[in-house]
Amino acid sequence: MCVVALALADGEGRWLMHRRPPGKHHAGLWEFPGGKVDAGETPREALIREIREELGLALAVEGLSPAGFAEETRAEARAPIVIMLYTSVWNGSSLAALEGGEIGWFTAQEVARLDKPPLDVxxxxxxxxxx
Incomplete structure (x- = not known):
């Protein structure tokens, strides 16, 4: 399964992280926001859609830079997850955790100490x- 995620920088050395809401897989853990790539979407299109739905933030495709990826090993009952990470710089517009959970800005050192799912680590x- 192909998933996209965003490492959003605030221009002051902090990065936006999303805490997964109760009732969801990995509930309570912090992650880079994003989601699944739907059929017919490019990864960048999926990321723009997911960030609009999750945070209310409009991203420009030209502002997204590929930053890396992480992949699971094959799981028993499903295809492994591959997350493609993109970076962008925040434009200062309002943000909110529209689908639950919470968001916060953290330095790289703080992100390293957050409890995160393995692929986000x-x-x-x-x-x-x-x-």
Missing amino acids: ALAADLFEKT
Whole structure:
């Protein structure tokens, strides 16, 4: 399964993270916001749609830069998840956790200490090693 995620920088050394709401898989863990790529969508189109739905933020395709990926090993009953991570810089417009959970801005060191799903651990380590 193909999933996209956004590492949104505020221009002051902080990154936006989303805490998964109760009742969802990985509830209570922090992640880079994003979601599934639907049939017929490119990864960038999916990320723009997901971020609009989850955060109310309008992204421009030209403002998205590929930053890396993480993938699961094959699971027993389903195809493995592959997350493609993109970066962008926040334009200062309002944000909200529209689908539940909460959002927060964190430094790279703070992100490293947050409880995250395994693929987000890998994405954060790779991203912050590069920056």
